[in-house]
Amino acid sequence: MNYHRFDCIIVGAGGAGMMAALESSRKVGTAVVSKLYPTRSHTGAAQGGIAAALSNLEDDSWENHAYDTIKGGDYLVDQTAAEILCKEAVDCIYELEHMGLPFDRTADGRISQRRFGGHTKPNPIYDPSATPGTDAAKPRIPVMRACHAADRTGHMILQTLYQQCIKQGVTFFDEFHMLDLIMVDGECRGIVAIEIATGQLHTFHAKSVLLATGGFGRMFKTSSNAYALTGDGPAIAYRHGLPLEDMEFYQFHPTGIYRLGILLSEACRGDGGVMFNGKGERFMDVYAPNLKDLASRDVCSRSIEQELRAGRGVNGKDYVYLDIRAETINKYKTSPTGSDVDSHWVEKRLPDIIDFARTYLGVDPIKEPMPIQPTAHYAMGGVPTDVHGRVLRDTSGEVVPGLYAAGESACVSVHGANRLGTNSLVDLIVFGRRSGKDMARYALDREFQPFPANPEAPTRMAIDSLLSRPRTEPWVKLRDEMQKTMMDDCGVYRTEERLTRARDTIAGLQVRYKNLGLQDKGTVFNTNLLEVLELGCLLDLSEATVASALARKESRGAHSREDFPNRDDTQFFGHSFATKHGDGQPTVTYKNVDVITLEKDGKTTTKYPLEIRKY
Amino acid sequence: MTTTDSVRNLTLKIKRYDPERDEKPHWEEYEVEVDGHDRVLDVIQKVKWYQDETLGLRRSCAHGVCGSDAMRINGINGLACKVLVKNLQSSLLTVEPILGLPVIKDLIVDMKPFFDHYKSVMPFLINDDPPPTTERLQSPAERARFDDSTKCILCACCTTACPPFWGDQKYVGPAAIVNAHRFIFDSRDRGAAERLDILNDAQGVWRCRTVFNCTSACPRDIKVTQAIQEVKRAMLTGDIGFDPST
Numbered sequence: 001m002n003y004h005r006f007d008c009i010i011v012g013a014g015g016a017g018m019m020a021a022l023e024s025s026r027k028v029g030t031a032v033v034s035k036l037y038p039t040r041s042h043t044g045a046a047q048g049g050i051a052a053a054l055s056n057l058e059d060d061s062w063e064n065h066a067y068d069t070i071k072g073g074d075y076l077v078d079q080t081a082a083e084i085l086c087k088e089a090v091d092c093i094y095e096l097e098h099m100g101l102p103f104d105r106t107a108d109g110r111i112s113q114r115r116f117g118g119h120t121k122p123n124p125i126y127d128p129s130a131t132p133g134t135d136a137a138k139p140r141i142p143v144m145r146a147c148h149a150a151d152r153t154g155h156m157i158l159q160t161l162y163q164q165c166i167k168q169g170v171t172f173f174d175e176f177h178m179l180d181l182i183m184v185d186g187e188c189r190g191i192v193a194i195e196i197a198t199g200q201l202h203t204f205h206a207k208s209v210l211l212a213t214g215g216f217g218r219m220f221k222t223s224s225n226a227y228a229l230t231g232d233g234p235a236i237a238y239r240h241g242l243p244l245e246d247m248e249f250y251q252f253h254p255t256g257i258y259r260l261g262i263l264l265s266e267a268c269r270g271d272g273g274v275m276f277n278g279k280g281e282r283f284m285d286v287y288a289p290n291l292k293d294l295a296s297r298d299v300c301s302r303s304i305e306q307e308l309r310a311g312r313g314v315n316g317k318d319y320v321y322l323d324i325r326a327e328t329i330n331k332y333k334t335s336p337t338g339s340d341v342d343s344h345w346v347e348k349r350l351p352d353i354i355d356f357a358r359t360y361l362g363v364d365p366i367k368e369p370m371p372i373q374p375t376a377h378y379a380m381g382g383v384p385t386d387v388h389g390r391v392l393r394d395t396s397g398e399v400v401p402g403l404y405a406a407g408e409s410a411c412v413s414v415h416g417a418n419r420l421g422t423n424s425l426v427d428l429i430v431f432g433r434r435s436g437k438d439m440a441r442y443a444l445d446r447e448f449q450p451f452p453a454n455p456e457a458p459t460r461m462a463i464d465s466l467l468s469r470p471r472t473e474p475w476v477k478l479r480d481e482m483q484k485t486m487m488d489d490c491g492v493y494r495t496e497e498r499l500t501r502a503r504d505t506i507a508g509l510q511v512r513y514k515n516l517g518l519q520d521k522g523t524v525f526n527t528n529l530l531e532v533l534e535l536g537c538l539l540d541l542s543e544a545t546v547a548s549a550l551a552r553k554e555s556r557g558a559h560s561r562e563d564f565p566n567r568d569d570t571q572f573f574g575h576s577f578a579t580k581h582g583d584g585q586p587t588v589t590y591k592n593v594d595v596i597t598l599e600k601d602g603k604t605t606t607k608y609p610l611e612i613r614k615y
Numbered sequence: 616m617t618t619t620d621s622v623r624n625l626t627l628k629i630k631r632y633d634p635e636r637d638e639k640p641h642w643e644e645y646e647v648e649v650d651g652h653d654r655v656l657d658v659i660q661k662v663k664w665y666q667d668e669t670l671g672l673r674r675s676c677a678h679g680v681c682g683s684d685a686m687r688i689n690g691i692n693g694l695a696c697k698v699l700v701k702n703l704q705s706s707l708l709t710v711e712p713i714l715g716l717p718v719i720k721d722l723i724v725d726m727k728p729f730f731d732h733y734k735s736v737m738p739f740l741i742n743d744d745p746p747p748t749t750e751r752l753q754s755p756a757e758r759a760r761f762d763d764s765t766k767c768i769l770c771a772c773c774t775t776a777c778p779p780f781w782g783d784q785k786y787v788g789p790a791a792i793v794n795a796h797r798f799i800f801d802s803r804d805r806g807a808a809e810r811l812d813i814l815n816d817a818q819g820v821w822r823c824r825t826v827f828n829c830t831s832a833c834p835r836d837i838k839v840t841q842a843i844q845e846v847k848r849a850m851l852t853g854d855i856g857f858d859p860s861t
Contacts, residue, residue, distance in 0.1 A: 037726060039769050040681040054749075097750040100740025100803065102758060102765050109752035149765070155680060156765065163739035197719055226675040259652065262678045355836075356678060359697060360652075476664040519668035522635050525720040528668040 002202040006031040007443035009206040011178045013038035015428030016407025017212035018161035023436025028443040035177040042226045046154025048267030049146025050425035052089035056110045057144045062086040064121045070608045072118040072296045073416020074557035078594035081412045092429045101160040113144040115270035116421040118296035138290045146422045151352045182455040188402035192456045199523030205451045207443045208402045215408040219538045220376035221487035224263035233409040235537030243577035245411040246381035248549035248559045254300035256375025258319040266421040269293040272329035276321045277312040288615040295615035298418040298558040301374040321369035382411040389435025395591035406435040417557020471517035499550045506542045544578040551588040630711035656695035671721035682770030687711045692776040692832040713775035732787045736795040741806030757802040764797035766835040773829035779822045786822040789829035789839045796842040
C-alpha cells in the first residue's frame with residue numbers, strides 16, 4: 001500500500017490551498033494533493049482584481065469595504081468574519097506584492113486599483129433632499145478598491161503562489177485525486193487519493209486536512225467554471241454526514257459570453273462598460289438608478305433575465321450587449337475618473353477580455369458590443385467553518401477536529417447571499433493564510449493519532465464495482481440532464497414547482513448513477529472513471545442545493561423565489577445547514593447570523609443595521 | 616458577431632496510445648458533427664463522451680488560461696480550447712500529443728521534465744532586503760519591462776515546438792527562459808546574476824537557434840524568441856536596465 005504521513009495535508013492547489021501551504025510548511029510537514037498541476041487551478045481564471053482598502057488612488061477604509069461586503073451579501077454575512085476579511089485584506093495584498101506579484105502600478109509606483117460592482121464609499125456631497133438622479137442624491141458612490149494586474153489578476157496570484165511554493169520547497173502530489181476523507185470517531189485523520197497516472201490508491205495520514213477544492217459550477221449547463229470544478233471536497237464531507245452551509249446561494253455572473261459562459265470580467269463595467277438591451281436602452285438605469293451597471297452581480301443578472309423575458313433581448317434572442325467601446329464609455333461618462341478614454345486605454349486595461357471576444361465570438365470589442373448572458377459562476381455556500389478555517393459539525397458551532405476548509409469550497413461566511421466581485425480572491429488569501437496558520441498550531445500541539453487499518457477499502461470497492469459493471473447508458477446523459485435541470489429549475493429565478501421538479505429529477509439521476517458502467521476499464525489515466533466520480537459529487541451537491549433552495553421561502557441575494565419575492569428577516573435571517581442522513585433527502589436547519597452589536601448610552605444597537613438593499 | 620451555426624461533418628484523426636493495450640501509437644478516425652462555434656476541444660470531447668470514453672486528454676478551463684490542453688493540431692502546437700474549428704482550412708482535423716515529452720496515454724504526456732526545467736531557473740522573486748510596511752514601489756515603465764513574460768501559463772506549447780528541444784531534451788527550453796526573463800528584468804528582483812549564470816550553459820540559452828517556432832506556438836502571444844534574445848544580450852552586456860545591487 002502507498003502510505004504517506006504529513007502533519008498537514010492540503011487538498012487543492014489553487015489560491016487558498018497554496019496560501020495555506022506556504023503558512024503551514026514554514027513550521028510543520030505539509031503536502032499539497034491536487035488533481036491538477038497547481039498552475040491549472042481555476043484561481044488563474046480570475047480576472048479583474050482583488051479588493052483591499054489601500055487608498056492608493058482615493059480615500060477608502062476597510063470599514064467601507066466591510067459595509068459593502070455585508071450589504072452585498074444581503075446581510076446573510078457573518079460580520080466578525082467580514083471585518084477580518086476586509087482588515088486583513090490590506091496586509092495580504094502587501095504580502096503578495098512582497099512575494100513578487102506584478103500588480104499594475106499608479107504613476108507614483110504604488111499598486112493600481114480599479115472600480116468593481118458594489119464597492120462604494122459614502123458620497124461626500126450627499127444631500128437627502130437633492131433632486132433624484134443628481135449626483136448629490138446618491139448616498140454612496142463607486143470607489144477604486146480592486147488591486148489588479150490588467151485583467152489577469154488571478155493568473156498572477158496563482159503563478160506567484162506556485163513560485164513561492166517552489167522557493168520554499170513545498171511537497172506536491174500533482175495529479176492525485178482525493179476520493180475519500182478518513183474519519184475516525186468524528187475526527188479527520190487523513191485522505192484516500194488515486195494517483196491518476198497509475199490508477200493506484202494512496203493513503204495520506206495527517207494530523208489535519210484542508211479542503212481547498214474550489215467550486216462546483218459544473219452542475220449548471222452554462223458556467224464560467226473549469227471542467228475540474230466538481231466540488232469534490234464538499235461532496236465527500238457531505239457524504240460523511242457533515243453539513244453544507246448556504247448551498248441555495250449560487251451566483252450567476254451577469255456577463256458570460258453568449259452560449260459558452262466564459263467570463264467577461266466585471267472590470268469591463270468597472271472601467272466604464274455599459275450593458276444595453278435589444279432596443280439599445282441602458283436598462284440598468286431602471287433597475288439600479290444609483291450604481292447602474294456597477295450594481296452587484298445578483299441584481300445585474302436578474303435585470304438581464306427581466307429584459308429577456310420582456311422580449312428585449314438582442315434580435316429576439318436570449319442575450320444582451322456589453323459595450324466597452326471607448327466612444328460608449330465617453331458618451332455615458334462612465335470612465336473611472338470621468339474623463340475621456342481612447343481604445344488604446346481600453347485595450348491596455350482589458351487585454352484578455354478583448355482576446356476572448358475576438359477568439360470565441362468573432363467580435364472585436366474595440367469596435368462592436370459583445371453578446372452576453374448570465375453564467376453560473378460562484379458558490380457562496382460550502383463546508384461551514386469558523387474564522388480559523390475549522391470545519392463546523394453542526395449549527396452549534398462545534399468544530400470537527402483535524403478538518404479544515406477554505407476558499408470557494410468553504411463557507412465562513414463572508415459572502416452571505418451574494419458575493420461582491422473580487423472578494424473571492426480576498427477570501428482565498430485571507431482565510432487560506434488563517435487556515436494554514438491554525439493547522440500548523442494544531443499540528444505542533446498534537447501527536448499523530450492511530451491510523452485505521454485499510455482505510456481505502458470502501459474506495460477500492462466502489463471503484464472495482466464501477467469498473468466491473470456493464471455499461472447500461474452513457475454517463476454523459478446523466479450529466480447533461482443534471483446540468484439542464486439545475487440551469488432551468490434552480491437558476492436565477494426559482495419557484496416551488498420548479499424546485500420540486502428539480503429535486504425529483506436529481507433523485508432519479510442519483511438512482512441511475514448507481515448503475516452506471518464505464519467503457520474504460522484501464523488503470524493508466526482513466527479520465528472516464530474520474531469524470532464519473534466527479535459527476536457523483538455534482539449530483540450530491542445538486543441535491544443539497546435544491547433542498548436548501550426549497551426550504552428557503554424568501555428572496556435574498558442570489559436566491560430569488562418568484563413565489564416569495566421579498567426578504568423575510570423574521571423567518572429566514574439564518575444560514576442553512578443541509579445534512580445528509582442515509583439515502584434520503586437532507587434535512588435543512590438554520591444557524592444564527594453573527595451580528596456585531598454596539599453598546600451606546602446603555603442601549604444595544606447593531607453595527608450594520610438591516611437595510612432594504614438598493615443600488 | 617458570427618451567426619453561422621452551420622453544422623457540418625468533420626473527420627477527426629487522433630494519435631492513440633494506451634500502454635496497457637498497444638505496443639505502439641496508431642491513428643484512429645472519427646466522424647463528428649461540428650458547428651461554427653466549436654473549439655477543437657469540443658470536437659475531441661464529443662468523441663470522448665459520445666463515441667469512445669477511453670480517449671485520454673487533459674483539459675480544465677476551456678478558454679486558454681489554464682494551459683492543460685496543449686497538443687499538435689494539424690501539425691501545429693496550440694491549445695485545443697483556443698483553436699476554433701471554423702478557422703481550420705480542411706475538413707480533416709488531426710490531433711496528436713506534443714513532441715519531446717514521453718507519452719503516457721493518447722494525448723497525455725509526462726509534464727515532469729518540463730516542470731523540472733522550469734524549476735531549474737529559480738522562477739521566483741529573490742530579494743532578501745526587509746520589505747517596507749506597504750508595497751515596494753515600481754514605476755509603470757519598470758513594470759512594463761517584463762509584462763510580456765508574466766503572461767506565461769506553462770502550457771509547454773513553445774518548448775515542445777522547438778527543434779533544438781526535440782533534438783535534446785536536456786535543453787531547458789523556451790518556457791523556462793521566458794520565466795527566467797520574467798524575474799531577471801523585474802526591478803524588484805536581486806537574483807539576475809544567478810539566473811544568467813544558470814542559463815549561460817550549453818543546455819541554456821545558447822541552444823536557441825532563433826527558429827521562432829516558440830513565438831508562433833504561444834497561445835498567449837508572448838514574444839518568446841525576443842525574450843530569449845534579451846536574456847542572451849543581458850548575458851553578453853551584463854546590462855539588465857537597472858542596478859540590482861541598489
